[in-house]
Amino acid sequence: MSIVAVEGMAGVGKTRFAVHAAHRLAADYPDGQFYLDLHGFSAGSTPAAPGAVLETMLRRLGVPASAIPESVDDRSTLLRDRLADRRVLLVLDNAADEAQVSPLLPAASGCLVIVTSRRALAMDGACVIVLDVFSPAEARELLTGLLGPDRVAAEPASVEELAGRCGHLPLAVAVAGRRLRGRPAWRVAHLLARLSDPDRGLAEFTVGARGVEDVFALSYRALPAARQRLFRLLGVHLGDDVTAALAAALVGDDPADAERDLEALLDEHLVQQVRPGRHELHDLLRRYAARQVAATPDEAAAARRRLVDWYVATADGATRLIRRFPLPPVGRVPEPVAPVPGFGDEEAALRWLDAEFANLRAAIHGAADLPAWRNAVVLVHLLQPYLVRRGQVDDALATLRAAAEAARGLDDPVAEAYTLTALGQAHDTAGRTDRSLELLRDALERHVRLGQAVGEATTRHHLAMVFRRLGRHRDAIAEYRRAVVLFRAAGDGQWEASALSGLSVDLHLAGRDEEALAQALRALSLQRVVGGPGLARVENNVGLLHARLGRHAEAVPYALRALAWQRRTGSRPGQANALANLAFSYARTGRPTEAVRAAAEAVEIARDLGPDLRAKTWNTLGEAHRSAGDHAAALRCHREALDIATRIGEAEEQARARAGIDDASVPAGT
Structure with a gap:
């Protein structure tokens, strides 16, 4: 005896598949083909008792009622005896479980049994076929057969969308197609509009007494x-x-x-x-x-709160390992009902964040009541270090906008001010300077009015970064100095080290190199005391300043240490920056091949990151190619950098690109 178990979700076409297969194989089983519905999942009926099914089969095989024994075991033995020398195909459709099927199985080697079930059945020796939903092409073929090729050709995009709305489930596709076939005046787009109506929902997937919702209900109620x-x-x-x-x-x-x-x-x-x-x-x-x-709306609301509480608490544990700065005062991390997983290291935390980010984003945007709004604000701020680490600028902007709206709904001016600061920084990273300045100035005024000294200092820090992009180095230096004073007064060493490091860069860009290096070394000394992931960034800046001062041999070790740290922590922007700085120094120390290799990797990493970083890496690749004598490649890279930098108003990278174009246009030595 051979057994084939056909499994799959409700509506996937198990019965049709089994019956079609039985018809195709009928000639191989000349002693009979039997179809029995076991009613494992049937409306208005309970699963068929094995004894009753055996009685039906024995009567079909010609056994008189008086000769059919009473017990299930005896009936099963008699069935096997009657089929011992026969080649029979038996379809047992809609089985409830193994206990229902086992007594019905013949023992003869020449028999084939096809069992269908919504459950995974554990039957020894069975060949299991799990049916999946249609492919898009199969769904279109069925709809073409139901509606005709002309109607499908008239609305190809709508037909494709309809198949997608059906989830390519065969039953849903068939019901939708039959519904349209019975309504020739409807366009496919009209049915799509009805499917989008939340009040109609799954009711649109119904024709006569056959509906998808009813089929699902049978599985649910079981x-x-x-x-x-x-x-x-x-x-x-x-x-x-x-x-x-x-x-x-x-x-x-x-x-x-x-x-x-x-x-x-x-x-x-x-x-x-x-x-x-x-x-x-x-x-x-x-x-x-x-x-x-x-x-059950109360049950749903409680479950949603439990879920978001758990997400916030777990995200807090994961991002705690990668956060450079403490969570701003936007709310408290809740105590979850369910256990929160632990993370042994940064790599484990990042793996969880990568795997769960789509769900975390959905939880943020799906917040619909006041407790969820508070959790949404906290969750967004917890996730910012992760989004920066992964270079996900668009996600940072989208989630921060949702948090700003939630903070307004909560009437929490402190949370709103800190969120506007973070949103302004995200716009700066995205190269949207005007909007960044607008948001940061608004946030600064709010922090000053609320007496939030750390919020004011953080906002000034970010304003300085925008001024740098605009080439306003004097303004940037002034804002960094104010931020340093405020951070020092608040006893926040992490932020103070960051501000000192930023200050050093703008001092260099203003032509005050020795002062710049002194501030960078102060930042590095302080960062080594406070520890944390900020060390890589400060090491990178110190190396860059050595390079800009022409001390490339000293710059390389700083850049290598920064790169090793950023690779370990998985920071894509950090890796791109460190590689670009490393390439910059390699190109000036007679190592052109290594310079091109490092710069090319930086360009690849920065491909979908912020535009300022893309401009920087392209410029660096151009300089690396020029050091290797490939002036045509250098020219292409600098033009790419100039195009990016011009679009975002990045003054420094525009200047580097124009200088590179001038240098690359004329071969060295002419």
């Missing part, structure tokens, strides 16, 4: 109460996927229990496993879960 609760609470989660730890936060349970329930939902094909330990719902099942939890 679950034990605890797993029903977990499934519907997954509808609260706005992110992409779910771990056991996150599920535990949703339900307020132990992660081990949550993992067991998630695995059970996986066996029921109500969730999918995208990678080990991470599960997600099909789009339509997510909508169904959200619909179920919407019926």
